[in-house]
Amino acid sequence: MMLKMFISWNWRSRQGIHQRLSTLVAAALLLLVVGLLCSRFEYSMTNIPDHTTTIVIDDTSTQRIKIIHPSKGPGDPPILAYWIFGFRGESKRMLRLLKAVYHPRNQYLLHLLDGEDEETMELVVSLESENVFRAFGNVNVVGKSYAVNYHYMESGASALAAMLHAAALLLRISSLWDWFFTLSSSDYPLFTQDDILFAFTSLPRDLNFVGFTNRTTDQKGQHNFNRIVVDPSLYSKRVTNLHYAVETRELPTSFDIFGGSPWMVLSRAFMEHCIKGWDNFPRKLLMYYANVVSPLESYFQTVLCNSPEFRNTIVNQDLRCSVPINVSNYDNLVHKVRAIFARPFKEGDPTLDKLDRYILNRSQQGVVPGKWCNNIENYSSCSNSTIWDDIDSLDPGFYGQKLQNILSNFTAGKRHMVINHCHGISH
Numbered sequence: 090m091m092l093k094m095f096i097s098w099n100w101r102s103r104q105g106i107h108q109r110l111s112t113l114v115a116a117a118l119l120l121l122v123v124g125l126l127c128s129r130f131e132y133s134m135t136n137i138p139d140h141t142t143t144i145v146i147d148d149t150s151t152q153r154i155k156i157i158h159p160s161k162g163p164g165d166p167p168i169l170a171y172w173i174f175g176f177r178g179e180s181k182r183m184l185r186l187l188k189a190v191y192h193p194r195n196q197y198l199l200h201l202l203d204g205e206d207e208e209t210m211e212l213v214v215s216l217e218s219e220n221v222f223r224a225f226g227n228v229n230v231v232g233k234s235y236a237v238n239y240h241y242m243e244s245g246a247s248a249l250a251a252m253l254h255a256a257a258l259l260l261r262i263s264s265l266w267d268w269f270f271t272l273s274s275s276d277y278p279l280f281t282q283d284d285i286l287f288a289f290t291s292l293p294r295d296l297n298f299v300g301f302t303n304r305t306t307d308q309k310g311q312h313n314f315n316r317i318v319v320d321p322s323l324y325s326k327r328v329t330n331l332h333y334a335v336e337t338r339e340l341p342t343s344f345d346i347f348g349g350s351p352w353m354v355l356s357r358a359f360m361e362h363c364i365k366g367w368d369n370f371p372r373k374l375l376m377y378y379a380n381v382v383s384p385l386e387s388y389f390q391t392v393l394c395n396s397p398e399f400r401n402t403i404v405n406q407d408l409r410c411s412v413p414i415n416v417s418n419y420d421n422l423v424h425k426v427r428a429i430f431a432r433p434f435k436e437g438d439p440t441l442d443k444l445d446r447y448i449l450n451r452s453q454q455g456v457v458p459g460k461w462c463n464n465i466e467n468y469s470s471c472s473n474s475t476i477w478d479d480i481d482s483l484d485p486g487f488y489g490q491k492l493q494n495i496l497s498n499f500t501a502g503k504r505h506m507v508i509n510h511c512h513g514i515s516h
Contacts, residue, residue, distance in 0.1 A: 159194040160481045161265050166286040167294065170196045170266035170357075172255040175274030176239075177204045180212040182274040182436055188472070189449060190272070191456040192282035193225040193480040196263045198255055200231040202239065203328050209234060219472045221456060225480075229262055231255075236322040238331065239273075244351070245320025245331050249375075249384040256360045267294045269355045275433035277441055279410075279422065281449055283459040284489030285429060288496050296500065297359050297399065299390055300350030300407035314340055314387075317380050331382065341377065344370070347394045347511065350407040351385035352432075359399055363392060370395060394511035403511075406499050416440050423448060427495045448488065460484035 159168055171190060175183040183199055191197070199216075201209050213230050222228045231254075238245035256269055268289070278285070315337040321329035340346065363371045371392050378384040393399050410428040416439050422431055423444075434441055445451040450458055455472050461480040462471040471477075483489075 159265065165481055166194060166290045166483055167267040168194050168196065168263075168265050169268050169270055169282075169286070169289070170198070170259045170263070171270045171272060172198050172200065172252070172259065173272045173274070174200045174202050174239075174251070174255070175204075176202050177208065179274040179436075180204070180208050180215075184212065184215055185441075186272060186274060186276065187228070188454075188456045189445070189451060190278050190282060191221075191228075192286065192459060193221070193227065193461050193477065194286065195227060195282070196259055196266050197228045198231065198259050198262070199228070200251070200255060201234050202237040202251060204234040206234070221472050221477075224477075227263075229258070231258065236325050236328045238320050238322040238328055243331060244383050244385055245318070245322055246379045246381070246384055247320050247322035249378060249388055250323065252385065253364060253375075256355075257364050260357075260361065260364060267357055269357065269360050271352060272430065273432065275435070276409075276430050277432070277434050277444060278430055279426065279444070279448065280429055280488050280492050281457050281459060281486075283483045284485050284492055287483045287485035287489045288492040290483075291493065292496060292500060293402075295356050295358055295402045296404055297356050297393060297402050298354040298404045298406050298408050298499075299393060300353070300409075301347065301390060301405050302349045313382050314346055316382060318382050319380065323379075344374070344391065344395045345511075346387060347390035348387040349390050350409065350411075351383070352407045352409045352411070352430075353389060354408055355389065356402065359393070359402070362396065362399065363389075368396070400511060404499050414438070414440055416443065419443055429492065 159165070161168070169192075173183055173186055173190075180201055183201070187197060187199065199212065201212060209230065209232065213232075216222050216228055216230065235247075235251075237247045237251045239248045239251075252271060255271075259266065259269065280288075317334040317336060317338055319332040319334070321332060362368065374388065374392060374395075378388050381387065393403050408429045410422065410426045410431040411433070414422060414431055414434060419440055422440070445453075458471050460482045461478050463478050463484065485493075
C-alpha cells in the first residue's frame with residue numbers, strides 16, 4: 090500500500106500539495122517507527138554483527154566488547170547450525186535448551202511456531218539480557234510466527250516447509266557451518282558441546298545422519314503415499330488438522346520413495362543441494378510431498394537415495410533416543426544409549442536437572458561451560474562475563490571420547506552406511 094501511494098503520486102499537480110507533503114512526512118515517520126520496532130529484534134534475519142557491540146553494564150557506564158569469530162581451517166572443530174523450535178507457551182523451554190547446547194562457535198536459530206508476537210518479543214528480550222549471546226552474535230530469532238502442523242504421528246507439509254525455511258535462513262546467516270541439527274523444545278542433549286564438537290571433528294564433513302526404516306515397503310507405508318492430504322496450516326493463521334481426500338493416487342514411477350526418522354543431522358552441502366542446488370529433483374519432489382502425510386519422515390531420505398552424489402554420504406543413524414524418558418531410566422539413558430540427544434522430555438522433568446548437574450555441569454540459569462570460558466572461576470558466570478577464552482579450543486572429557494568411539498563405529502566401513510537401505514517402494 091505504501092509503494093502504491095508513492096507510485097501513484099502526481100508530482101505535476103499542485104492541487105492539495107500541502108496535504109500530500111503532510112502525508113509524505115507522516116509516511117516517513119511511520120517508516121521510522123517501524124524501523125525502530127524492527128531494530129528491537131537484535132537477532133532477526135538481518136542481524137549482521139559488527140566487530141564490536143556495546144554492552145550496558147549499569148546506568149552510568151558502558152563497556153565495548155570485541156566480537157570473537159570462530160576460526161575455520163582444516164584442523165579446527167566444525168561449526169554446527171541448530172534450528173530450535175517450539176510452540177505457543179514454550180519459549181522458556183526453548184531458552185533452556187539453547188543454553189544446554191550453546192557454544193560460541195555454532196549458529197543458532199530459534200523459531201516459536203504458532204506463537205504470539207508478545208511471546209516472541211519476550212524471548213528476544215531474554216536473549217538480549219545475556220552478554221554472551223550479544224557478544225558472539227550467533228543467536229538469531231525468526232521474528233514472525235506461523236501455523237505449523239507438527240504432530241509426531243501425522244505432521245503435514247507445513248512442518249517440512251518450516252524446516253526448509255530454517256535451513257535457508259541459516260545458509261543466509263552464515264557461510265561457515267558444517268552440519269544442520271533440528272531440535273524441538275522437548276529435546277535435550279546427552280553430551281556437552283565440547284564433547285560433540287570434538288567427536289565430529291574427525292568425521293568427513295559431507296556425512297548425513299538419517300535414520301531409515303522399511304515402513305515404506307509394507308502395505309501400511311504404501312497406503313500413506315497413496316492417500317492425498319491437504320495441510321490447511323500452509324495457508325491458515327492457526328494450526329488446523331489435515332484434510333484427507335476420498336480419492337487416492339498411484340505411486341510415482343520416476344523415482345523411488347524412502348522413509349525413516351523425522352530427526353536427522355544433515356550436511357551443509359546436502360542442504361544447499363535441497364535449497365539452492367541446480368538439480369530440479371528436490372523442488373519437483375517438494376511438489377509431490379505437499380500432499381503426503383508426515384513428509385518429514387520421507388522427504389530427505391528420498392532426496393538422498395535418489396541423488397547419486399549423496400547416496401554414499403548417508404549414515405543410518407538419527408543420533409536420537411526417542412523413547413519415553415523419566416528419572417527411573419536415567420542410568421540407561423546416560424550409560425547405554427548411543428545417541429547425542431534424547432526426547433521427548435516433559436516440561437519440568439527432573440531428569441533434565443540430573444543431566445544439567447552430572448553430565449552438562451550447567452547451572453540453573455547458565456550456559457554449559459567449556460574450554461571457551463575456562464578462565465572464569467564461577468562457571469555460572471559464563472553467560473554474563475565480558476571476557477572469554479579461546480573458542481576454537483575444546484576440552485572434551487570422558488563422554489567426549491565415548492561419543493567419538495560411537496560415531497567412529499557408526500561410520501566405519503559399510504556396516505552402518507545406508508547402501509542396503511536405499512531400496513524404495515516397488516512399483
